[in-house]
Amino acid sequence: MADGLVFNIQRFSIHDGPGIRTTVFLKGCGLRCFWCHNPESLSTLPQVQFFPQKCIGCGKCVEVCPKKAHAIDANGRREFRRELCRHCGRCVDVCYAEALVMTGKHMTVSEVMDEVMKDKLFYDNSGGGVTYSGGEPLLQREFIKELLVESKKNGLNTAVDTAGNVPWEAFEQVLPYVDLFLYDIKVMDPDKHRYATGVNNRQLLVNLQHLASCKANIWIRIPVIPGVNDNVPEMRAIADFVECLSGVEVVELLPFHRLGEGKYESLGMEYKARGYNSPSDEKMQELAEVFEQKNLPVKRG
Structure with missing residues (x-):
């Protein structure tokens, strides 16, 4: 069995899919979002x-x-x-x-599953399960496939939280074992996306279209970032794109916060979102209405 690099296992999670869940955070990410609240996830090394x-x-x-x-x-x-x-x-x-x-700790599939299975009773009673997140969990494709296979063998509902910045083959490998994809969209304009995350968004959007065509269950997650997408035109562009996808169950708007600032200091990294403020409730409601007008189910994080 493969082993992988895990930086956190969070029990009793209620924000990473339906019900009570355990979220397993895998290390490594191909994006460099300047507001990232998990900077310890970026490197592929401990x-x-x-x-x-x-x-x-x-x-x-x-x-x-x-x-x-x-x-x-x-x-x-x-x-x-x-x-x-x-x-x-x-x-x-x-x-x-x-x-x-x-x-960052190297763990085997069985070690991860031992932790995940501790709360199976809560999953069964709440309609929850296990969510594999990051970083970008699909960068560790062999490891996450084995985790998903074992999760299904144990009767667990499975979710994968991804930004989609991986080859489509990574999705093909795990698709049969995933009940729900939590898929991040930041902004539609490719230049603005490169400014905000360090990469173009073409692969991310194409993968999302492929995923929708495969009849996957999808929750769209949009971090609302000041100066990047916290305005109606940007959200309308995202809504126009999402409206054409099948399988989207809900759109989640997640307000920017600075809770990860101390982590940057602990890692000796520059925090480029210093001074940014969380969007107001009024702003979040204004942006949510963009999706409501298109009859897209939306909730605010």
Whole structure:
């Protein structure tokens, strides 16, 4: 069996598909959305996160780091020289204050399923199941296929949360084992999409059309981002596209938030959405009405 790189398993999730679910987050993503609230999902490698406010200055990390990435300067200030770090995890093992945390763990299919199956009773009672998310879960195509096969063997409802920035073959491999696709759309204009995410959106939209033609069940998810798509013309362009697709059960509008800002700091990454504000309830309602006018089921996250 294949193994894969997982950065979180979230139990009792109620926002990633119907019912009570467990969401398994796989590491790695081909997009670079500047507002991403899971920056730890972007890299395809394990990473060390550093939370300086938790550091007690014990110096254990300095002692064990083979690359001297950790140091305490002459003034007693704690330093983490990330350019030297090889993410071996030795510092994490000795950091009792949890100021250093490894994000990303290699897991087998059976290890993941052991966690997922702990809450099967809740899935059965609520119409829930398991959702595979990321990052982009379809980048780990062999691993996620095996997870989905095992999930179906265990009678679970399955969902895949994807941005679609993968070859169509990745969808073909998993299609027989997925009950629901949660499919992200950011913006229709290819240039604006490249500005916002780092890539053109042609492959994403073509894959979505193929998926709809295969009679898949689809929820469209749209993050509402200030300056990118938080206006009626942008939403109308998305609604025009979605209106032509079969199998779309609902459109979800997800308001931008800054809850992931601290994660960027812990990873030594620049947070490019600093200063952006969440859209108001009035704005969210205005955008929802665009889809309601086309008789598309819509809900606000």
